Amino acid sequence: MVIEFKQIIWNDDEMIQLYNKQHMGKFMSLCLVRLYITDINNSLTEISDNGYA
Numbered sequence: 001m002v003i004e005f006k007q008i009i010w011n012d013d014e015m016i017q018l019y020n021k022q023h024m025g026k027f028m029s030l031c032l033v034r035l036y037i038t039d040i041n042n043s044l045t046e047i048s049d050n051g052y053a
Helices: 002-010 012-020 024-043
Strands: none
Touching: none
16 A cells, blocks of 8 residues: 555656646646655665655
């Protein structure tokens, strides 16, 4: 479930599709979650190459 969630967040094509369809609420939510997860990943030492520990 976590992996599927990250696939949605990190899939730029999906982000562009959401933007083009003007689902701005969902788009903005994904952007915020994306920034949040990026911040967490940057706070952690590089444990794995997958982007999740």
